[in-house]
Amino acid sequence: MFEKRLTLTPSMNRIAVYTLSLVFGLFQALRCFPMALIRGQVPTYAQTGREDFIQHIIGQIYFLRQDWHWPLLVDQRLNVSPGTNIALTDSIPLETLLLKIVHPFFPDMLQGITLYLALCWTLQPVCAVFALRSLGEKRLLPALAAAIFAACFPTFLFRIGHAALCGQWILLLAIGLYFRGTRPGAGPGPVWLLALLNTLTLLIHPYLMVMTGAVLGAVPLTLLLRDRSWKTFVPAAMATAASGLGIVIIGSALGYWGGMSGGGYGFYSMNLASPFWPAHSSLFPSVPIQLAEATGGQYEGYQYLGAGVLLVLGMALLNRKGIALLIQLTKQHVGLFLACLALTAIAVSNRVYFLHIPVLLTHFTMPGAEQMRSSGRMFWPVAYVMMIGGIYILCRVWPKVWPLVLLAGITLQWQDTLGMRQGVQWVENTILTPPAPEDSESLALMKPFDKIEIHPRLECDSADSRYIMRFLYAAALQNASVNTMYTARLMPEAACHMSAEQPHPLDRQTLVILTGTSQRIHALSWSRLQHAQCGVMDKATFCVAADVPFPAGLSPALQAPVLPIGQEIVTAGPQFRNEEILESGWSAPEDWGVWSETPDPSLYLHLPAEVHRANLVLRMHSTPGTPQHVRVLLNGTQIAEWDVQPDEADYKADFPLTPETQSASLQLQISNPVRIGQDPRLLGIALLSLKVIGLD
Template sequence: MIGQAYFLREDWHLPLLVADRLVAPAGTNIAMTDSIPLEAMFLKALHIFFPEMQQGITFFLALCWCLQPICAVFALRSMGEKHLLPAIAVSLLSACFPTFLARTSHTALCAHWILLLAIGLYFRAVQPQASYKPTWTLAALTSLTLLVHPYLMVMVGALLGAIPLSIFFREKRWKACRSSAAATLAAGASILLTGKVLGYWGGASGGGYGIYSMNLASPFWPARSSLFLQATQAQADATGGQYEGYQYLGAGLLFLLAMLFCRKKGWALFHQSMIRNIGLLLACLALTIIALSNRIYFFHTLLFRTHIMIPGAEQMRSSGRMFWPVAYVILLGAVWGVCKVWPRGAPALLSLAAILQWVDTRDLRQSDRMAEAQLLSPPLATDSHLFEIMHAFEHVEIYPRLECDATRLEEDMPLIYAAAYQNASVNTMYTARSLPEGACHLAQENPHYLDDKTLIILNGPHRLANASSWIDRTQANCGVVKTLILCAKKNLNLPSVPPSTPLPLNQTIFTSSNSPLHAELLETGWSGSEDWGTWNEGYQAFLFLPVPKNTKTATVILKLQAAPGETKKLKVSLHDQILAEWSVSPEKSEYLVTIPTLSTENIHLKLDIDHPVHLPTDPRFLGIGILSVKILTPN
């Protein structure tokens, strides 16, 4: 919604999908915000006629829910089954498919109807004497699906590639599959070119292939089932990320599979179908292997592991999703097969399966209704007050930026959402892939002087320290709303920022991740704390040292080490006055700086570091590491 709201209010310009006011001033590509660029461009063309239209995400969700059963019926008819009862059964089974119902929170990936449409086009394309139209339609669909979501494009592309393989193995001559192979190559070239022009290929993945995978037990394990309440997702999640590979087929479909394969005729039909559709079989096997990743688990038992990764694996880090088209092929094949294996009993079996699937997904549907109700509920009074304050500003800056620290994602996203709906520029955004121009640069987190149209929102554990910096170094006016601190040039008429808790004197304060006392101490310019201490990133870092009132002078002892390689020159300043200059070696050592006169109880030490470095095994720009701080005062 945020990506579309910004995109729709901008004039057409190049780069086409970049929203300039989102992650300002760099801008960001709405493909990286999963804002369904295909729909966004269509709505933008209509925006001149409907200027009040803010987004089309809710419309897209409605479209997905309506088209899901329709495209399932289309796919079943494409397989040759055109009777009414099987159509009703497959529509209910697909509309109550657990994988579909569990995906509502990720709108672009709710478009499972595209997979069903692609499966239908596949079966029409491989029919004897079929025209070229279904194949080229599927090729066009594959290219367009990139503009819905790249994961869906890979799935649809696998089904497109299955067509020439199935035709070749059936006809045993290349000439028969020449057109379908040309369509596949044309779609691939179109995707590469479109992705290049629209900026799809510049995003960097955060990794996770082998973590966000599918558990081998997932299709049959009734997690989130309303019939088997004792089964949980955690029981089939060996990595902590296999919720992305949630693939439960549902009690109704599992019932149909049991009925299909309990007869020899069912196995014979399955064998014949695989021979006729060997391309589809190979595509499903490939997608299943990608979904399982290079670490295959059955429940919590590791069955297979390799360090070999397929090309582009890290870009498909949530690989567990790749089983979706396989699941829908299983669904369609089960309905079609039961009609063939049980011609007289099919009406009763399909009816029972639809009822089972409906009952089994009751809790999932209830969860979707609750999510919808939450989205439609009016804002709380405190939220309305915050949004009224934001409405007076044209620029909103949130610190820390999500690119630097995404631990406050759920608190920050409503703020970005509010900024989007008043078209105020915002300096941060949660994206599916990080872009170089919007990457985290800790130097950008430092306070700067404000104009009348800029609002600063401080969040997270360092907000009191950051507010003190904004007040002391830029004379900003800051106040408290809920758990946030807001700062601006003008007085916001908000409750005052509470004073920071003084640090203990004459006591060593460690900066490691298991030491809670340093939460306010490391102000800006520092990376995440590790078990030994904390690295700085970039050329500057700040320390916030609140001391008790009436403290007149203090000596600060810093235990530091330079990044491996060479000695670093370090300047220590207070209010632009240089207090000390050190040569910090890679060995851990203590360095002392004396502050002769304290005019305030909030000490903001600035550390200037020369030539930070990139280490071969670390993407960060490291200067010095800090292990501990100790503040000494005269007795």
């Protein structure tokens, strides 16, 4: 009787379910996100652990403050010449463009990332209701279950750190449009709406676009394989092709294509156990997360469905009627079934594990797979289809008990994700906390300068990216130009060029920030070659022009330690104690030694005052099968040349020292660096050890 009363009028039922889901979503959004952030206020400093969130905001701050220009999405003061495309900072270009239109009326709104997150939290349950009703289940309680399951979906909550990927309501909307577009007798309207949605999703995040593209492609497949009707297939295929063409054109015009991903396919994958393994569960807090993490990167494939959804799926498939209905639905939606299979195959990648058990390990890589390096995410639409399908089947095979099962499922899902929801709320409400004293000091130090240079650029060495984000964010707040940026993809025009890392004349508006293990040597170079003033604060060295007042709060820059004479220095990671020797162009030390990763790496040697001429002995080998001709230069003058072979050997060079500095910076020019396999580095010579012998 209760259900009948609630479904007397279809229009009243529709209004009720959408209103309740909207109110629930809005309540969740306002509970999680501070209103000040929703209105566009920015954090006062970059908090550790929130680097992706800060990355998105940086892109929007720069973009909103500059005039309209072409290329449309490029931040011209961010990584100046060539600039940075905000698509590469995951700054949600579609939203940012809309914000820029209204920005003259709301000049204090400097970021819309939190507004977008609030929108995602609001629309997630609404679109889940839309997807379930589109499949054919229109009763109130199932709709509310879908809304709560979607809002408490662990995969959705887990993505809070990566704002653009929280737009999973788009996937639910796409699934709903698929069901409407494949109904018998349906017109072309839903599939064309889905095609438009797919094209626009590129401007939110390419990963989401690939997922909605799979759902879009499922429409013509279903119409062809199920109905054998060219009359319905052709319009759907045309909509799919039009969307693909639109993506190519928009992506080309806005500079989406050509970025290098850095690899990772097969590493950032989904574990087969992940949908059922209760990682981050409040109901099972003692379950070890590591058991469903076989590669070290399968956190990107986190796919736990939640206890409530698993209960519904288990009950739905517990009897033969449920299995039979599942088979029937698979036949009715064969295109969606094939799309889900394809997305699952991409998600598990070519290195398939169940827990830590290898199921299939191959070297096969599908075309374009490296651009989907975090392939484990591709399971998201499959998970939502499972959730929607599970509710639909349950309500038909258990006519008497399904309300109790759904109520139990809602309770379980709510409790299971309690910790994750509280974590989201806590993180968002701590963003506006005042900066610590060290953060305030660095912000004050940077404020007088209009140009910020960070060396090494992140494009050359991203090991300190988390630390460097605080400087990038401070530069964004004061709208200062900066020479580097942390991006999701590296464009060729922004690639590392070691010549740009060398000291150059400084003007009064420029602040140089040196980070990393070799910052002391670089500070010496700036001081020696450009007469810059350098000092230390926290873990960085700051340099300014000679005619600029020395910034307050800086301690004198440390001198490089003197190298021992006649003692072999091993470059193997655990034993290496003289990182400043590797001045530039070297990779991180490994267990055996270190590779050069540019054609012109350099070594810095600081020797005792009594040494005026020295003999350098380098134990090296070249890349396998590729001898390397190496020229050795001191201050631009060649002092030696070697033919370095693949077999380990010693190579020697004599050089003088200048009495003023007792130091030498030796540049090695390597003839033919190569890439080996999937290694993105440009490898030339391997340095195992070195020894300096004083000659007089």
